[in-house]
Amino acid sequence: MMAELxxxxxxxxxxxxxxxxxxxxxxxxxxxxxxxxxxxxxxxDALAHSVVPGVAGAYILGFPFAIGAxxxxxxxxxxxxxxxxxxxxxxxxxxxxxxxxxxxxxLLMASIWPTSVSVQTIVLGNILxxxxxxVVQVAVISAVSLGILVLKWKDLMVTFFDENHARGIGLNPGxxxxxxxxxxxxxxxxxxxxxxACLVIAMVVTPGATAYLLTDRFGRLIVxxxxxxxxxxxVGAYLSYFLDGATGGVxxxxxxxxxxxxxxxxxxxGVLAARRRRMATAEASS
Amino acid sequence: xxxxxxxxxxxxxxxxxxxxxxxxxxxTYGNGFxxxxxxxxxxxxxxxxxxxGVNGSGKSTIxxxxxxxxxxxxxxIRLCGRPVAEVLKRSLVAYVPQSEDIDxxxxxxxEDVVMMGRYGRMNLLRIPSRxxxxxxxxxxxxxGMTAYRSRQIGELxxxxxxxxxxxxxxxxxxxxxxxxxxxxGVDVKSETAIIDLLRELRAAGHLMLISTxxxxxxxxxxxxxxxxxxxxxxxxxTAEVFTQDNLERAFxxxxxxxxxxxxxxxxxxxxxxxxxxxxxxxxLVLYGNGKSASGESPxxxxxx
Numbered sequence: 001m002m003a004e005l006x007x008x009x010x011x012x013x014x015x016x017x018x019x020x021x022x023x024x025x026x027x028x029x030x031x032x033x034x035x036x037x038x039x040x041x042x043x044x045d046a047l048a049h050s051v052v053p054g055v056a057g058a059y060i061l062g063f064p065f066a067i068g069a070x071x072x073x074x075x076x077x078x079x080x081x082x083x084x085x086x087x088x089x090x091x092x093x094x095x096x097x098x099x100x101x102x103x104x105x106x107l108l109m110a111s112i113w114p115t116s117v118s119v120q121t122i123v124l125g126n127i128l129x130x131x132x133x134x135v136v137q138v139a140v141i142s143a144v145s146l147g148i149l150v151l152k153w154k155d156l157m158v159t160f161f162d163e164n165h166a167r168g169i170g171l172n173p174g175x176x177x178x179x180x181x182x183x184x185x186x187x188x189x190x191x192x193x194x195x196x197a198c199l200v201i202a203m204v205v206t207p208g209a210t211a212y213l214l215t216d217r218f219g220r221l222i223v224x225x226x227x228x229x230x231x232x233x234x235v236g237a238y239l240s241y242f243l244d245g246a247t248g249g250v251x252x253x254x255x256x257x258x259x260x261x262x263x264x265x266x267x268x269x270g271v272l273a274a275r276r277r278r279m280a281t282a283e284a285s286s
Numbered sequence: 287x288x289x290x291x292x293x294x295x296x297x298x299x300x301x302x303x304x305x306x307x308x309x310x311x312x313x314t315y316g317n318g319f320x321x322x323x324x325x326x327x328x329x330x331x332x333x334x335x336x337x338x339g340v341n342g343s344g345k346s347t348i349x350x351x352x353x354x355x356x357x358x359x360x361x362x363i364r365l366c367g368r369p370v371a372e373v374l375k376r377s378l379v380a381y382v383p384q385s386e387d388i389d390x391x392x393x394x395x396x397e398d399v400v401m402m403g404r405y406g407r408m409n410l411l412r413i414p415s416r417x418x419x420x421x422x423x424x425x426x427x428x429x430g431m432t433a434y435r436s437r438q439i440g441e442l443x444x445x446x447x448x449x450x451x452x453x454x455x456x457x458x459x460x461x462x463x464x465x466x467x468x469x470x471g472v473d474v475k476s477e478t479a480i481i482d483l484l485r486e487l488r489a490a491g492h493l494m495l496i497s498t499x500x501x502x503x504x505x506x507x508x509x510x511x512x513x514x515x516x517x518x519x520x521x522x523x524t525a526e527v528f529t530q531d532n533l534e535r536a537f538x539x540x541x542x543x544x545x546x547x548x549x550x551x552x553x554x555x556x557x558x559x560x561x562x563x564x565x566x567x568x569x570l571v572l573y574g575n576g577k578s579a580s581g582e583s584p585x586x587x588x589x590x
Contacts, residue, residue: 037389037392037393151410151411154405154411154412155405155412157394158402158405161388161389161392161394161399161402162381162383162387162388162402164353164355164381164383164387165381165402165403165454167353167354167355167374167381168353168374168377168379168380168381168406168458168460169377169402169403169405169406169458170374170375170376170377171405171406212393215393216393216394216395216438217393217394217395218392218393218394218398221393
């Protein structure tokens, strides 16, 4: 029995998948702590879809996917800014337009010029079959991003909380925001490899949202979020060996289950706690 | 003895004269709208100055320019006699935001917010030292919020929220403090506490610039007034500037204005008149036949 449970660790591809997933899950969860506070959650989704043509193009032409993703990510932001400035469309419509356009282009490219990467891999991810070069790219992106976040988390928090104050203490909120979105783009590209374009959004929203229900302090929120992101990704990859299911699906399902648990059971912000408080006040007043 | 350039920062901060100098400032936004045109005023240390004008008169643009958010199209701003960017870098300008600008569900406690005031004086990792913790304790004590330090900021009343951000500016040790509508949504008790604190800060040589619609309290505690309507209509000591004529020029029919006298007010020959000017918050009441603020103030209306 015990031996059977340890089987995934004996396969190199499984071990690789679990560690890479955990690393990507951790850094995405770190970013999610900020993203969901600002109402920018869907930006993660838009970015993940926008980089698809870049990734497909990179595989077709045979250079590192990170470069292709970076190129189309930039293209997406330039296009969004351009359309927004030259039309009276609202922001959500512009984001919707641009990211679906790029995503469609990416699918088209991958289906017309079939290569080592299939449409399915891009959309759903395939961490179990990840190549060693890709592992290096993902690991470098995640480790560098994590390092920068650990150094700058308080500055980013002040910027997101109160931009005027950030200026007053000598920070540059504009630069910090650019830094944040650069990291976000880089990490969505990394997450693309593990869970695929469709589920990246969960990686950069769900852990933060769950942690938000569990604490009132930003530092703890980050710790909880990162622990959830890394834990669910590791366990998700592990379980996918036994379930024979898509890794992305397993990871995100786990994250959602934990969110639901927090939603009902959180000590202060949970549904049950709120009900208890209501009953207590009703009793006190009667 | 070789002078120590490293420690010079904190030492000279105390000697810096907190001043604001706005000269021929014009600010034009990206869409071509000019919000402030050719505005000039000078403020010295130990001053509480009200920035008064209708919505859209350029109050927030002046604040943004002082915070370096917008660059002047013409003219210049100098703080403490230096360029804006340099003074901001040294954490000398504190900002007390309007309540609407803050996300009150943000997961931070009262003490976390006050600690943010210290960030500009910490190392790059922002790890608080003993001094930082002491300053936070002291600031919380001064605004009477020590008992609430572990509350999430959304769990406070309007007045308590303001006091938290005031504590943050105390912890920051800013020489110039900008306050954006500090009395909106604030109970009378907190208003008095805030005004008392501002007076203490004035005595310590700080310079406070307050954007406010609360006209009634201006003569109570502001030494100077800058009246704004795209440009500076008048600037100077409250008694000279805060007059009915000037206010009517600044607000041009926007203010609620009651003027009572003679038979409408009393039956004797008393020539004095009673004027009430209000911009929806506490009204300004002027007594007498003259048209200048007498400094007398009526009792504050009680809020429900």
